[in-house]
């Protein structure tokens with residue numbers, strides 16, 4: 001069957017043959033709760049020989065409703081799309097979220113979807129899913145529409161961690177608090193920064209701690225601080241342990257800078273500017289600080305490396 005891996009409108013899928021099993025939601029972070037919803041759609045698609053799709057929205061609905069204070073995303077839509085494919089999704093529909101789409105009355109939503117996507121067979125959401133004009137629609141609304149239209153509607157129970165529901169909002173709060181252990185538990189995988197190494201001011205090597213500088217600007221910024229990490233060249237299997245500083249380097253920055261991540265490997269590696277790397281965040285060590293001198297910074301980084309070595313054992 002011929003189908004595109006990602007589209008930004010329904011028309012591209014209007015001629016689709018076979019069954020389409022569609023999970024719906026924002027899915028920022030692709031956390032454990034999201035996976036429960038998506039995996040049931042993937043399972044039905046595989047069993048029926050059909051396709052699994054995800055309907056997601058771009059920009060995030062908050063950009064329309066709260067432009068002055070939009071939701072800061074855990075990951076860009078390209079990363080989310082790649083992760084959805086990794087879970088087994090065949091096609092990601094990144095529907096432009098505008099006033100027209102947002103004002104579809106909840107009881108018409110599924111009918112409009114079925115008209116735009118004739119191959120639609122069933123939909124998959126979490127039990128907390130809300131949709132349609134004024135977010136008036138819920139799972140009960142979907143079940144009613146599904147019955148009229150002959151569509152299956154499946155809602156997943158809310159997946160919890162330590163007794164509380166997992167949500168992208170909760171993960172954003174833990175990121176901002178620097179609780180990377182909680183973030184990783186809620187995501188179900190290690191929080192990762194990916195990018196191509198660029199040359200820094202080269203000051204790191206003069207103080208004995210050369211670093212790999214990574215331009216990486218997440219909307220939802222983790223707490224500024226020092227983290228125990230592991231990193232590897234993209235495509236390689238070989239992990240290296242390291243310490244990373246994420247922040248604005250107040251001790252050395254002459255002017256205000258955008259936050260950045262830089263990684264110091266506990267062992268030397270031959271990674272260099274131009275290499276694409278991924279950095280997995282494993283543990284928060286301490287907050288970023290402004291030191292009175294480079295010697296004090298150096299002494300503290302020595303301790304950070306010791307802490308990381310202990311954690312690496």
Ligand SMILES: Cc1cc2nc3c(=O)[nH]c(=O)nc-3n(C[C@H](O)[C@H](O)[C@H](O)COP(=O)(O)O)c2cc1C
Pocket residue numbers: 200201202203204205209211213226243244245248249250251252262263264287288289290291297301304
């Ligand atoms: C483990 C580690 C911890 C760091 N902690 C801080 C910090 O608390 N405060 C700060 O201003 N800079 C901190 N830095 C950033 C250093 O100032 C920076 O690595 C150094 O100035 C080299 O910068 P360059 O790569 O741009 O040359 C840290 C760097 C590392 C690797």
Ligand SMILES: Nc1ncnc2c1ncn2[C@@H]1O[C@H](COP(=O)(O)OP(=O)(O)OP(=O)(O)O)[C@@H](O)[C@H]1O
Pocket residue numbers: 024025026027028032033034036037124125126127128129130156157158159160165166167168169170
């Ligand atoms: N913990 C969960 N368990 C099961 N399903 C979930 C869970 N969290 C979200 N879902 C479902 O996954 C889909 C995408 O969720 P969505 O990203 O909109 O919500 P969220 O993770 O709660 O995000 P936010 O906190 O930003 O509202 C929706 O169908 C939603 O109902």
